[in-house]
Amino acid sequence: MNEQHTHDEHSHPGVGTYLIVAAVLTIITLVEVGVFYVPAFEPLLAPILLTLSAGKFVLVVGFYMHLKTDHRLFSVIFTVPLMIAVAVVVALLFLFGVFALPSGT
């Protein structure tokens, strides 16, 4: 095989890392569901759940999709449209009044 393929093989995390990531993903999912059922967390439910979800997203993309160790170009190709998608979602939510702006703005 050529040099690039050899590099790719060595840059991927090992099985142990994959298992640790799976365990962390499972724990985060359990915490998410737990938080959902605890009334005390209700005022902070959205930020907590979005943070936990973002953590899971980063773990899968970073370790399972190998963006943490792969060539940076792949991260750029993925991140730019992702940011555009997030911007579109936020813009539409403002446009349709889901996020109420303070009066006078």
Place this chain on the structure above:
Amino acid sequence: MTTHADAMHHTSTGLDSRKVGFWVFIGSECLLFGSLISTYLVYQGKSVVGPTTEEILNIPLTSMSTFVLLMSSLAMVLALAAVTRGDRLWGRVWIAATAVLGMIFLGFQVYEFTHFVHQGLTLRTNLFGSTFFVLTGTHGAHVLVGVIWLWTLFVRSLQGKLGPDKAMNVELCGLYWHFVDVVWIVIFTVVYLLR
């Protein structure tokens, strides 16, 4: 050894063109799902007739299906690791495990959809039904494509045509599968947990 087929897939960046192209595809998929998720959020709580989110969504059931999909991602990376090191048996086992877990996830979704229809929620009932079924249905269609792709790889493996030199084929399928997984991570939070 570099074959002609391998060489023609490499670009001036030194990266495999199939992998670069696939990341571009995944980027475009971000925009597709971004538009579907924003449509769901924009119309959330605006249904004038029931059933609504609070009345119908089953969190414990969906938590189980989320766990199944997360475990399928683990099986997928283990499949790639096995194929890369030339372990044909375990490569085959983990590919089949990923496909079976994907089918279990689809089973959960079919059960959920059927249950919702029996409860009176269809694509045309209200805004929640329309946006929910389009979003989760599009995701389910992606899972189905992934399952078909995985079984195709499994058959190639049985034919002895999935050695370490073909690890890129498994890696591309893995990228697709993990993307479907991260989309579900977002859907699970936005649709099921955030009200």
